[in-house]
Amino acid sequence: MPELPEVETIVRDLARLxxxxxxxxxxxxxxxxxxxxxxxxxxxxxxxARVREVTxxxxxxxxxLDRGLLVVNLGMTGRLLVRSPGDDAPTHLGVRLRLAxxxxxxxxxxxxxxxxxxxxxxxxxxRDEALGVEPLSDAFTAEWLLGAAKKSRVAxxxxxxxxxxxxxxxxxxxSEALFRARVDPRRPASSLKKxxxxxxxxxxxxxxxxxxxxxxxxxxxYRDASGERGEFAGxxxxxxxxxxxxxxxxxxxxxxxxxxxxTFFCARCQR
DNA sequence: AACGCGCCCTGTCCGC
DNA sequence: TGCGGACAGGGCGCGT
Numbered sequence: 001m002p003e004l005p006e007v008e009t010i011v012r013d014l015a016r017l018x019x020x021x022x023x024x025x026x027x028x029x030x031x032x033x034x035x036x037x038x039x040x041x042x043x044x045x046x047x048x049a050r051v052r053e054v055t056x057x058x059x060x061x062x063x064x065l066d067r068g069l070l071v072v073n074l075g076m077t078g079r080l081l082v083r084s085p086g087d088d089a090p091t092h093l094g095v096r097l098r099l100a101x102x103x104x105x106x107x108x109x110x111x112x113x114x115x116x117x118x119x120x121x122x123x124x125x126x127r128d129e130a131l132g133v134e135p136l137s138d139a140f141t142a143e144w145l146l147g148a149a150k151k152s153r154v155a156x157x158x159x160x161x162x163x164x165x166x167x168x169x170x171x172x173x174x175s176e177a178l179f180r181a182r183v184d185p186r187r188p189a190s191s192l193k194k195x196x197x198x199x200x201x202x203x204x205x206x207x208x209x210x211x212x213x214x215x216x217x218x219x220x221x222y223r224d225a226s227g228e229r230g231e232f233a234g235x236x237x238x239x240x241x242x243x244x245x246x247x248x249x250x251x252x253x254x255x256x257x258x259x260x261x262x263t264f265f266c267a268r269c270q271r
Numbered sequence: 272a273a274c275g276c277g278c279c280c281t282g283t284c285c286g287c
Numbered sequence: 288t289g290c291g292g293a294c295a296g297g298g299c300g301c302g303t
Binding site: 032075076077092109110111112113151152153154158220221259260 | 273274275276277279280281282283
Binding site: 002003006059073074075076077078111113114115161163170171172173216217218219220221222239261262 | 296297298
């Protein structure tokens, strides 16, 4: 999916476009995308609601309504698009919210790994508590990382992607952050020294910030709220570059599989 | 309790 | 050209 930078890009767009808009009609095309209740209840709960603000938590898009929240997770291939009359009709439409001003907020998702769910403020608070630290917040420090990883023998790359610990870092940015930090992705999380933890924290923040500046990475499917691609793909240093030369040392980059996901790294630069 | 794996689903690409 | 297998920004639930 969209990882933190892609979700943040969408959220910033929606925060500009949606506040004040009223949801007039709800069309659930794929019922399996709606979590927590039946489509009829979901539609009834949203009809007539007004969007107050749009924020991000982890890889979730939060639409704060005048009654409760609508939380959207894009999974691997989800898109949340603001469409005006006359815009191209979407393929793989999953859920359509018709706004009172004539626009539509359309959720599409080829693989349908994403989901939409309504929450009350209290329900969301409990869900929120189960999510880990925001990597762009002040709470994400080398000291915190050392303490949190102390007892974890899992590979640091897998550790970094676990949303109960650190949120927002997915398969692309985990490889990128570890490369920038010069840390071997196979190392047990508990084996990191203080300096390495500090480098990893800084590298993670840096790559996420840069990717936000470039409006995210379009690898295959990602699009922003207007349907545009992100521009960070060309800046990736290791992801999807197996066999190509390391931009630092020239050695061919490796691809391995960790937890069923591809990891890309330089066996010389990352120790 | 922590960890690894399989699964959800569709589309694309590659090798035979 | 056709077909099977691998793979694709995620996350959950299961077993051990």
